[in-house]
Amino acid sequence: MTPPVARTRIQRKNIALISEAALNIFSAHGFRGATVDQIAREASLSKPNLLYYFPSKEAIHTHLLSTLMDTWLDPLRELQGTGDPLDEILTYVRRKLQMSRDHPRESRLFANEIVQGAPHILDLLSTDLKTLVDEKATIIEGWMAAGRLAPADPYHLIFSIWSLTQHYADFDVQVHAVLGPDRPDPFPQAEAYLTTLFTRMLAPSPQTPPTKAS
Amino acid sequence: MTPPVARTRIQRKNIALISEAALNIFSAHGFRGATVDQIAREASLSKPNLLYYFPSKEAIHTHLLSTLMDTWLDPLRELQGTGDPLDEILTYVRRKLQMSRDHPRESRLFANEIVQGAPHILDLLSTDLKTLVDEKATIIEGWMAAGRLAPADPYHLIFSIWSLTQHYADFDVQVHAVLGPDRPDPFPQAEAYLTTLFTRMLAPSPQTPPTKAS
DNA sequence: ATTCCTTTTGACCTTTTGGTCAAACCCACG
């Protein structure tokens, strides 16, 4: 009855401590590459003490992944179909890019999991995630049908936003290696580039009036 | 004196066998997640026999990565600056997407390596890869300066091609989970989408004449 | 067939790793 719900103050503190440490280690080495000793050292706890809060290495990993999934999909949930279509898309792109800059460890944790076949969250992907994406794809399709956005496959549009933004977190070392050691922060340029990309991709052609097409 | 250069027929056969098996295992589980026993079993060899051809687990991994890097960059090398700019870019995109479809294991092996900080090939990235990208970025910049391509950051353009195409191999399970079990092959749609994306992004605005600008 | 080199393997070794346990420690509350 100790682990998930934090009862005492000390439990809350240590569970947060362990989560932080585990995020560092898991995101840097993957699940198999991380060791419990490493995580314990990173959290400045003894290994048995760590195992007192989480029953197993896998439990820590699962805990991280499930709390992550929530915040990870927040930007997409915000796409509500109320504002200007292009603005909403661009806002989503920018928020997603911000997450890559501000939470690269989370992005890499997720990437590690997916690349290796998503063994722990496969069902989440085909249920919760699929539902959410279906919903947003419908909104986007509506915009396109109304001529407020240039036509394109909405699912692949979403995939492209994911891949482009997460690339700057997940493949961070490659980006820096190619750009050279002198350019420390590629994000401002990335944001400008992605803004241009999706604007040119999605801006509706002028001959179609914004409302009441055909 | 046994491992790298295959002398006898049997050596060639077994080294190929091991490479195949190791590619399967490494790409599915990452370096730390793969075990020598697993690879040996996959190759139908005993573990000591496998270790007879490669001195260590790491040697197999290094061998795979270095042979991979070569073929992996071939599509980019083909971008030579001789043909129509947009055609050359689109050809590159399509070839890269084909590699994701035909060689997803290689893509995932590479992704695993990069996500975890590229510990084995970091120097290759900042030397060989950087040189190649610098060269191609110059070509692309030339096209843009001549008004034959809409202006954009050439480095981020290349990054975007990498991320978009490799996404379909590396995040394959996610793509399938979101699209649903009924749609088995997302590649034709992906190709159409990416063709549209880069055409809209890069097609030069008509007011600029193709040659001798300003 | 003999010989020499290559190939294969069963047995074994060491280190790493995930996890356990009983005992000690701490600390608020009565």
Added chain:
DNA sequence: CGTGGGTTTGACCAAAAGGTCAAAAGGAAT
């Protein structure tokens, strides 16, 4: 201040994993 809960740890364990070795098996050229 002492007692009962929560907390911490040193010592330990078993399994997994990377790698070694000597000896057996195979195979091609003489």
